[in-house]
Amino acid sequence: MEDNLTSAVDKNTIQLVSQFFKAISDPTRISIVFLLHDRELSVGDIATALDMNQSAISHQLSTLKAKRLVKPRRSGKTVYYSLDDDHVLKILDQVITHTREEC
Template identity: 50%
Template structure:
């Protein structure tokens, strides 16, 4: 956070919209199924069926959670023929997962 504050020339509290959006992103990480999906996609890009097999859940449950992750811009998708392939949206997601895991392991 200190680096962010220094890089952006931050001098005070972010506005309410930014705080609200940040809180919503953190709420998204508050579901164990979504965390499992993010860990799966951190390993490799996958379709819904592969993710469902990897986390041992139904495809419908995974699809529902992927929709939420996409809305929060944590996951992205691309069509490959008849399949939709999912991946983490960007390096920030890897960083958030990694930092959270480091924090829990301390």
């Protein structure tokens, strides 16, 4: 069975995959991704939904943005965030499915 996993994976790709998992390894960042699954939200909206302060949310969004998992859109003084694409949701869905199978 030939697929992406059976082909040789170079060290750079392995490093990038590791960085991706580091970026989503924090519970707050995973929560942010789920909040953004079907809509864009401001830092304040996310902070309210997660009962956290805006500074902490901004820090987490900065990590997600650096790995191109979320993207910002400015409207006046407010910055709204959305998922950069749906790949991260597909990956998290697979992890959730795997985790539930183990229980």
